[in-house]
Amino acid sequence: MMKRDDCFRVLARHVTDEIVIPVYSSAFDWLELAPRTLNYYSFGAMGLGSSCGLGLALGRPDKRVIVLDGDGSLLMNLGALVTIGAAAPKNLVHFVCRNGSYEANGGHPIPKVDVDFAGLARAAGYPHCHAFSELADFEAKLPQVLEQQGPVFASLDIEKGALSPKIDYRRLDDPKLRQDFRGAL
Amino acid sequence: MMKRDECFKILARHVADEIVLATYSSAVEWNDLNPRVLNYFSIGAMGLASSHGLGLALARPDKRIVVLDGDGSLLMNLGSLVTIAAAAPKNLVHFVCNNGCYEANGGHPIPNPKVDFTGLARSAGYAQCHDFSELRSFEQQVGHVLAQDGPVFATLHIEKSRPLKYEYRDLYAASRRAAIKAALQQAS
Numbered sequence: 001m002m003k004r005d006d007c008f009r010v011l012a013r014h015v016t017d018e019i020v021i022p023v024y025s026s027a028f029d030w031l032e033l034a035p036r037t038l039n040y041y042s043f044g045a046m047g048l049g050s051s052c053g054l055g056l057a058l059g060r061p062d063k064r065v066i067v068l069d070g071d072g073s074l075l076m077n078l079g080a081l082v083t084i085g086a087a088a089p090k091n092l093v094h095f096v097c098r099n100g101s102y103e104a105n106g107g108h109p110i111p112k113v114d115v116d117f118a119g120l121a122r123a124a125g126y127p128h129c130h131a132f133s134e135l136a137d138f139e140a141k142l143p144q145v146l147e148q149q150g151p152v153f154a155s156l157d158i159e160k161g162a163l164s165p166k167i168d169y170r171r172l173d174d175p176k177l178r179q180d181f182r183g184a185l
Numbered sequence: 186m187m188k189r190d191e192c193f194k195i196l197a198r199h200v201a202d203e204i205v206l207a208t209y210s211s212a213v214e215w216n217d218l219n220p221r222v223l224n225y226f227s228i229g230a231m232g233l234a235s236s237h238g239l240g241l242a243l244a245r246p247d248k249r250i251v252v253l254d255g256d257g258s259l260l261m262n263l264g265s266l267v268t269i270a271a272a273a274p275k276n277l278v279h280f281v282c283n284n285g286c287y288e289a290n291g292g293h294p295i296p297n298p299k300v301d302f303t304g305l306a307r308s309a310g311y312a313q314c315h316d317f318s319e320l321r322s323f324e325q326q327v328g329h330v331l332a333q334d335g336p337v338f339a340t341l342h343i344e345k346s347r348p349l350k351y352e353y354r355d356l357y358a359a360s361r362r363a364a365i366k367a368a369l370q371q372a373s
Contacts, residue, residue, distance in 0.1 A: 078263040086297030112271035116308040123304030125297050 002135045004097055005161030008033050008068075010139050011095075014146055015066065019056055019185075022068035023049035024104035026097055028166050030068060037184040041172045042067075043104075047076030050084060050094055057089035057150075060185065064146070067094045071117065071155075072102035072110050078120070084151050085125025092150040094121070097158050104167070121153035133157035187320045189282050189343045193218050193253075195324050196280075199331055203249040204241055204365075208234035209289035211253040211282055212356055213349045222368045226356045232261030235269060235279055242274035242335075245369065251331070252279045256302060257287035257295050263305070269336050270310030277335040279306070284345050292345065306338035318342035 004026065012034040020039050022030040027041040040056065042049035053067035074080070074096055084092065100113035118131040128148045132138040138156065145154055189211065197219040204223050207215040212226040225241070227234035238252035259265070259281055269277065285298035303316040313333045317323040317340065330339055 075264050075267055078267070079260050082260055082263070082300050083296045085300065111268045112310050115267050115270070115310060119308030120305055123301040123308055125299060125301075 001133060002138065002156060002158050003161030004099070004156075004158040005029050005033065005163040006135055007097075007132075007138060007156050007158060010135070010142060011066075014142055018064040018066050018146075019060070020066045020068065021049055021053045021056070023070055023073045025160075026068040026070060027172055028168070029161070029163050031172070032163055032166060037180040039177070040181055041177065043169070043172060047073050047080075049073055050080040051077060053092055053094065054080070054084050054087060054089060057092040058087060061089070061091055063185075064091045064093065065089070066146070067092070069094060069096045070103065071096055071098045071100065071115070072105070074117070075110055075115075081121055081124035081126070081153075085121075087151075088125070088127075089151055090149045093146060093148075093152045094126075094150075094154070096153070096155045098155050099158050099160070103160070117155040118153060126151045126153040128152040130154040131157070186318060187323065187341060187343050189284070189341070189346050190214050190218065191320055192282075192317075192323060192341050192343065195320070195327060196251075199328055200251065203251045203331075204245070204369075205251045205253065206234050206238045206241070207253040208255055208258050209351075210346060210349055211255060213289075213351055214346065215253055216356065222364045224361075225365055226361065228353060228356055232258050232265075234258060235265045236262060238277055238279065239265070239269050239272055239274060242277040243272060246274070246276055248369075249276045249278065249331070250274075252277070254279060254281045255288065256281055256283045256285065256300070257290070259302070260295055260300075266306055266309035266311070266338075270306075273310075273312065274336055275334045278331055278333075278337040278339070279311075279335075280339050280341055282341050282343050284343050286345060288345055289349075289351060302340045303338065311336045311338040313337040315339040316342075 023042045049069045057065040101107045118129040122129040206225045208227045238250050242250040286292050303314045307314045
């Protein structure tokens, strides 16, 4: 088991000009750790982080797109795995933070906590699928994960870190964030 | 590769007092082959056959429930696999007819025709998962599949069928629902 903020600190060291799409609790943590114009915070349209990521990956094949999804979020739109597997964007890396709960919605558990998300992605057609539960292992393999030809999938077994939760939707709602993002692209 | 009607003819020989939930093209073919009171045609609420099957399975643990789903239908409600695996009804058998298209909606292809539906069900947590593409193998094993402790999943690799007549008004008929309701109340 890892802490989400520890994972994101490791990830932030490897991110340069990628588009990063964090959802809900991941969005709050990522905003704290790595505020940057190329972040696209996906919330409101629940579950659609991966679909927004697919659109951006197809629209901008010159950029790598990193989705920081949640297990509860993905379950609301599980068919996205198949659509992404079919569209097969080489520039998409799809992380799913697995904490077994709908954390941003009050922390109630997802229907089944031992779902094999990496297995689901593999069956849906993702060419590279990983599952991480140890920080040292994640740290060692992350550069390779980020460079593989996508769509790449990686589940991260996490729990809340010291950072979480700093829930402030007004901050994420700020239209300036989207304007800056659009401007940067 | 198999034909759906041939699979259903075999299945019909094994079905006794199970509730059979069939969706769209499967509903049309199943109704042609095996009209019976304990058929529940899941039409209109697209993709929800497996969810209706779960509800019936939980409410009626004394009955076995056989869902005849489609690949296009399941993809509209894929999270259902996880919900069913979590609820783990022992009396639910979930068949998915995999023809790679949204047949009842005009036959356009599903996003990825190579999806491993059996793998999806296994990863979601179904207790038993099967994959059939040869009729003889299906025929040999269907009795065993129907008798296993569920939730059981089985992909049937089938061809697009002959053109079907979708008589929704007949499948929708209120009298059908009234009849299955009465039959289930009697049996309870």
